[in-house]
Amino acid sequence: MRKLTTIGPLALMAIFLLTPLATAAPDTAAPPEAAALVERLTAAPWDGAARLELARTYYQSAGLARYFSMRTLLWTESAKRRGDLQPLLPKVEAERSRSLREQLQRLFTIRPDDPAGLLLAGDYHSFYSQKQTALWYYQRALANAPDSLEARLALADYYLFEWQPERALAALADRQEPLAALRRGAAFWQKGQYHMALGYLVQAHPLPLEYQATREKMLAQAYLAVGDPAAAAAVSRGTSGDELLPRVLFQELKGWVGWLAGAPDAARQAWADGKALFPDYRFWDPYLNWLAYHQGTGSAPGSGGQHWRDSDLRSLAKLWAGYEDARKDDAARARQNFLAAVQLDHRALLGFLEAGNQQFKKGNDSAALDLFVQGLAVNSNFAPLLRQRAEVYRKLKEPAKAEKDQKAATKALASAKSALLNGTLTVNHEGKGLLILSGATKDLLGFWFSPDGSHWQWEFWWGGPLVLKNNPDALWVLPAGNGLSGEALYLQKTKAAAPAVTPGPPEISPTAVRLSFSEPVRLIVENLSSGGAWVGEEAAQAFAIPLAFFQPGHQDLRLWYQGASGIWRRAYLTLQAPESPPQLPVSIALEAQPFTADRRIRCRVMLQTPPTAGLEMSLSEAGAADPAWLPYRPQAEIVLSDGDGPKTIVLRVRDRSGTVVETSTVVEADTQPPRVAQFTFETGEPERLALSWQTDEPVTAELHLFHPHGDWQELAVGPWQENDYRVELDPTAVVYCRLLLKDRAGNRVLYTPAGLNERLSRNLPVRFEIEDGPAGFIKIRPTDGEPEFAWSVSNDLRIWSAWRQGDEPLVWRPVVQPGVQFVYIRYRFNGEDTRLMVQPVPGAKN
Structure with missing residues (x-):
């Protein structure tokens, strides 16, 4: 029993719609394609299936579907980038979105736990930045439909946009469909596990058209991250459409492909073209200035950086200008620019360090000491500041303090870490130094790095690891960005295991290709001949890859594997794959909800053997002509034909040879709400009312009672006999009564016995x-x-x-x-x- 005034799911659904529905003409403003639905709802306002379809129509026509599919392009973009790029997302029509809200309110009066409606409500609130409410709807949808791929994808999308990759992976559970693989790849990218991201992004195929640009962009980023700029260039073609957001993103990406491939002129041209395409992006000028300064073909931005629309970028410009002035031996201007960097970013450790160095060189020991003290107040573990302060103390004849700072500087090397950002200094598959950052990278603008803490170099954060020209054994990293300035990391190189892990020769059996290694590894297999990827996320010493993953004949494979050292290595392999054996299982099974009020239903497809890449399936209603064949997936959706009654759903599965097996299941379509066939009441003794009613079909029944002091009571009532219900109540304790009936298909109806309420009102x-x-x-x-x-x-x-x-x-x-x-x-x-x-x-x- 629960009072309706208690804060719970029903109360939250009431909060969802604060505007009374009476203010709207609910269905007359529907899109033209929804005319049939409007007519159907006019005659039967409790038709939940039609109400859901109308809500979906408003969702599409408002532009919310396009908005959320395109927002996936921003999954791997940092917060500052998103700030400039979100205005480029498709516009949402406010009037249609309000109509969606109204239709969802009506739907929830009929089906408060409808998963599809809950997902639409989650998207509505997510669009209006009501994050916690949106999350509640997504979680509620998944709780009511734990097998729903759509619910898991929506929840994963929410977590990915909030940069919570672990929760996104948990939401996806063990789903392996291409759309799930796309999200899994994005989650591993956010975690800084770029090889795993690559494996799942290669695996994410085929995809609906609206997600292909997202996959192309992330796949190009993943190839860049693992050190294959040629492959990145091949997939970062961009889009031929008119949407500005993907064009801007691909233009920026082309610049990074050029830069990381050692082609700075291509990078410069790409970013200049990007600036012409969308001048309001705050990064174009800093990129171009950095590129020119890095190559020695231009001067530091200096005062020109004052026009940059970001205090972190302006602070960066002042640091660049300070180093340029120091190179020209203009100590006064250098000091002025370093101090200006601190004024723009009060936690800029490098500003304190270099401004203090300039004062120290000039002989202003007290001023230098004051700057070093201020910097150490920001981060007491920044050893370069401790060492420089020790130098000042030596000059001031305070050896005890100098010795103390020198010891503290040595000790700080072990404690210079960040609670927000993680760093790893390792080597890549070519043996070159590799810097990998993970954690709060969504807030990362870029970072300064130095092997010894004396000569610093800036690198913009492009989203992935940095290949170092030298191969240092240790590295200082100073990140810049919201909440990250003032952090300092001292990283020491990961020691490679000796000897390096190596793969053994492949073993081909009638059903699988077995790959073994000299120690447990995580494995990604790229099929360079026929496309696709196989991912071994859990470490093992041997893997059995189903033969159906390979096309018959010559196969070129690229293996990425990571052993105990943490270093990802690369190997190439060729094999001659035989014809795969018959792939059809001995039996297949099809499950669907036996009763449904919704024409769009989800079916679960089960095989006796694990699914393989060679299987195709079709799902159709009996009698349908030429059903489409699609790659096998464990869940599929089908839209039933109009009309109530039994519907036979046919599942067919075939292998590469064309052999087909078939099974079917029957679903009862029921869009009509239950009816009360007879309702009676009579006065009992002492002063008891005996209620009885019958229904035209099996239902779950709740008796809603309103008490004299303002409380609703919900009382579940079980049948006395089949479809026959009886209950007694105290007429002096109730002033109003109604019935809520719900049939097996989910249709609901509220029945108000007018005669009974007339009797209750006499009290x-x-x-x-x-x-x-x-x-x-x-x-x-x-x-x-x-x-x-x-x-x-x-x-x-x-x-x-x-x-x-x-x-x-x-x-x-x-x-x-x-x-x-x-x-x-x-x-x-x-x-x-x-x-x-x-x-x-x-x-x-x-």
Whole structure:
């Protein structure tokens, strides 16, 4: 039993729709393609399937579907990039989105736990940045449909946009469909595990058209991250469409492909073209200035950086200018620019360090000491500042303090870490130094790095690891970005295991290719001949890859594997794959909900043997012509034909040879709400009311009772006999009664027994009369009552009209929705003893 006033799922759904529905003309503004649905709902407002389809129509026509599919392009973009790029997402039509909101309210009065409706509501709230409410709807949808791929994808999308990759992976569970693999690849990218990201992104095929640009972009980034810029260039073609967002992103990516491939002129041209395409992106000028300064073909931006729309970027410009002035032996201007960098970013460790160095060189020991102290107040583990302060103390003849700082600098090498950012200094598959950063990289603008803490170099964060020209054994890293400035990491190179792990020769069996290694590894197999990837996420010493992963004949493979050293290595392999054996399992099974009120249903496809790449399947209603063949997947959706009654769903599975096996299941389509065939009540002794009713089909029944002091009570009622229900209640403790009936397909109806409520109202000391008023309004007035009688009205037990006396009618606007309508009335005598009742609205239907 639960009061409706308790904060819970129903209360949250009420919060979802704060605007009364009576303010809208709900269905008349529907898109033209929804005319049939509007007509259907006009005749049957409790048709949940039609209501859901209409909500989906508004979702599409408002532009929300395009918005969320394109927002996936921003999964791997940092916060500052997103800030400039989000305005390029497709526009959402406000009026249509409000209509979606209204249709969802109506849907939830019929099906409060409809998973598809909950997902639409989650997207609605996510678009309006109501994050926690959106998350509640996504989680509620998954709880009601744990096998739903759509629910898992929506929840993963939410976590990916919030940069919570572990939770995204947990939401995906063990789903392996291409759309799930796409999200899995994005999650591993956010975790900084680029090889795993590559494996899943290669695996994410085929995809719907709206996700192909997202895959291309992330796949190019993954190839860049693992050190294959040629492959990145091959897949980063961009899009031929008119959407500005993917064009800008691919233009930026082409610049990074050029830079990381050692072609700075190509990078410069790509970023210059990007600036012409979308000048409002804050990074174009910093990129171009950095590129010119890095190559020695231009000067540092200096005061020109003042026009950059970001304090972190302006601080960076001042640091660049300071180093340029120092190179020219202009100590005064160098010091001025280093101090300006600190003014723009009060946690800029490099600004404190270099400004102090300039003061020290000039002989201003006290000023230098003050700057070093200020910098160490930001981060006491930054050894270069400790060492420089020790030098000042030596010059000031304070050897004890100098010795203390020197020891602290040595000790700081082990404790210079960040709670927000993780770093690894290792080598790549070519033996070159590799810097990998992970953690809060969504806030990372870029970083300064130095092997010894004296000569610093800047690198913009492009999203992936940095291949170092030299191969240092240790590295200082100073990140810049929201919440990251002031952090300092001292990284020492990961020691490679000796000897290096190596793969053994492949062993081909009739069903699989076995790959073994000299120690347990994580493995990714790229099929360079026929495409696709196989991912061994869990470490093992041997892997059996199904033969169906390979096309018959010559196969070129690229292996990426990571052993105990943590270093990813690369190997190439060729094999001659035989014809795969028959792939059909001995039996297949098909599961679907046996009763449905929705024409769009999800089926679960089960095989006796694990699914393989060579299997195709078709899912259709019996009698359908030429059903489409698609790659096997464990879940599939089908839209049933119109009309109620049994529907036979046919599943066919075939292998490469064309051999087909078939099975079927029957689903009962039922879009009609249950009906009360007979309702009676009679007075029992002592003063008991015996209620009984019958229904035309099996239902779950709840008796909703409204008590004199303003509480709803929900009472579950089980059948006394088949479709026959009986219950007793105390008529003095109840002022209003209604039934909520739900059939096996999920259709719901609220039934209000008018005769019973008339009987219950006789116990009240006052009666009210309600009649129609102006359009959308009603008139309420008391017809009898005692002297000094006061009363007030509400639609929701929360917001009440002012207290009023007498029988002067109150013109009131009720909340209008399908089913029985009512308002709440409270009254009191002599200023005390407030009581409540409910009163039905004229014209309400059962």
